[in-house]
Amino acid sequence: MNSRDDIVTAALRHLNVRPTASTADIAEAAGISRATLHRHFASRDDLLREIGLRSLEHWAGVQESTGMLAATASGDAARIRTCAEEMLRQLVVSADDYAFALVDEYLYALPEIGARTEELFELEVAFWAAALQAGVVRPGLTPRWVAHASYGVLVACREALRHGDVARRDVPDLVLSTFLHGVSA
Template sequence: MPPTSARPLRADAERTVRAILDAAERVLSENPNATLEQIAEAAGVARTTVHRRFASREELLRTMAVNAWRRIDAAVDAARPETAPPMVALHQATANVIEIKYGAAYALDRADETDPEVADLQARVLAKCDAALAHAQSDGLIAPDADLLWVRRVYLALITETVHGTPALDGTTNPDILATRLITTLLSGVAPK
């Protein structure tokens, strides 16, 4: 993804930006004090290339966060929450989000929620989550009297714990397996009695 304030980039420039963002996620996850020069080295580009694409370290971090939230927004859409059966959509969206969060944990943990673009993307994702949970409730997967705001909070907490918690006992980080476990845990607690 190109920097958020830039006009569309050529394909080679977009690949360079993607390499910088990926390298920044890896390097900063290991060393939050890493320099732009260290990020450039990990991305296989010159330091001047990073400075040309990102005016400052803050702009790089902002772009990382916005990019991660854009990917989450697209991943939720890819699960087809409006048209797929609720259980299928919930599973696919969960697996997609877990996979993105594993690869963008540093950026997402440091996202400035007061940034208008980040806030807008977060609001869009939460609205889609609420709609998917309401669809699951109307389909009988969630008890009719369950508080969907609470269900969403628990669901998001389970995703966070899945990504940031201790590794799975069997060592798996397979998003489909983790999504199945997470949804089973969620629905066992909110299924109709």
């Protein structure tokens, strides 16, 4: 396992469990020497930056593959709802695969990651504004609040998986039903 992709994948898997892991710990978890890790990444910060950028690529990929921009532009309630459901289901994978990046504040402080995060977030705010306008989301909420709420449910997903509180196979339906219907009886 000496490819950069393999190292990033192994590092992310380890950081999802031990977010404060040192580069020595990360290298050991990846089955490589620290020297090999440092040949690919000069520092832990460089590795974290790469993980952050990949998580954003995945988020952008979800927005693209679900047709979020087209659904936003359509204003069609059925299309927007279908997109929202598929987007949340796909983002469950992100919340699990990129759990570390989902909640690491250090990453958001990096200018290129912070700026890209804001771009992607604003696209989702526009999507949720269209969902509100089309009646997919209940009135009285702001698009920004709905976007933050969707993120919050994904963080809950991450935590529930991390603590073993839910079965992995149940998570997509739990996230979707919690987001769309809440938790009240």
